[in-house]
Amino acid sequence: MSKPVFVYVTYIASTTDKVFKALTSSEATAKFWFGNAVTCDWKVGSPIAFHREGKLILEGKVLEYDPPRRLSHSFRPMHDAAFSAEQPSRVVYELEQQRGQVKLTVTHDAFEEGSKVFGSISNGWPLVLSSLKSFLETGTTPIWAPWYDKPKEAAAS
Amino acid sequence: MDAVFKALADASRRELLDRLRAENGQTLNELCARLAKSGAAMTRQAVSKHLGILEDANLVATVRRGREKLHYLNPVPIHEIAERWIGKFEQHRLQALSDMKKALEQE
Numbered sequence: 001m002s003k004p005v006f007v008y009v010t011y012i013a014s015t016t017d018k019v020f021k022a023l024t025s026s027e028a029t030a031k032f033w034f035g036n037a038v039t040c041d042w043k044v045g046s047p048i049a050f051h052r053e054g055k056l057i058l059e060g061k062v063l064e065y066d067p068p069r070r071l072s073h074s075f076r077p078m079h080d081a082a083f084s085a086e087q088p089s090r091v092v093y094e095l096e097q098q099r100g101q102v103k104l105t106v107t108h109d110a111f112e113e114g115s116k117v118f119g120s121i122s123n124g125w126p127l128v129l130s131s132l133k134s135f136l137e138t139g140t141t142p143i144w145a146p147w148y149d150k151p152k153e154a155a156a157s
Numbered sequence: 158m159d160a161v162f163k164a165l166a167d168a169s170r171r172e173l174l175d176r177l178r179a180e181n182g183q184t185l186n187e188l189c190a191r192l193a194k195s196g197a198a199m200t201r202q203a204v205s206k207h208l209g210i211l212e213d214a215n216l217v218a219t220v221r222r223g224r225e226k227l228h229y230l231n232p233v234p235i236h237e238i239a240e241r242w243i244g245k246f247e248q249h250r251l252q253a254l255s256d257m258k259k260a261l262e263q264e
Contacts, residue, residue: 003182003222003227004182004220004227004229005181005182006181006229007181007182007218007219007220007227007229007231008218008231008232008233009215009218009231009233010215010233011215105218107220125233126232126233126235126236127236129233129236130233130236130237130240133237134240
């Protein structure tokens, strides 16, 4: 077993069923993942894709699907040519019910040597996970994601 | 959130987080060896205790690999704190950073 590169943990006041459902629902991911709607038939080996405003942002294949405990897919960001040129990496979600809360552990590994995705990921995951937590606990989410949204005024100038 | 602030209110524990930021996924042995090499005065017992406090505050996440326990810096709680107080200024902050990046790259 290779050593994971990133391990992120968040505790969410919810149930494993609700957290798993949020991770695998188009409507939910579009809300907490800054507009990225997931589509997949959730069979091992099937393609998984995240679209945002009709644009393919992220694709991969389902590696493990064990609701509501474990989910894994390969991870290939498509919104930037430098990212999509790399070998896909791998993300694993593990959910554990601890009394009134869920311990959600996200591990990300299998990056290629000198990966550019690697740097982007380290900024992205804490944002996505705290957004997921807010979404499930309070129903509110931040509006946009700095790693692929350019500030509007800057884009215009 | 109290646990996060308490855990961060100690220079030794912040040092351990810095070490994990520099190299994620270290074992207790690796952390101790590197601390000793750079002349930091922290006993193995102290490192172990501090890691426990950091783990309780969710600032350190651990993964078992065989007999080894690997320690990872978990920035999620820090992000949650940032979001609570500085979230509404985020847009301006990112705008400023984006402008700075642009200016520096054009130099």
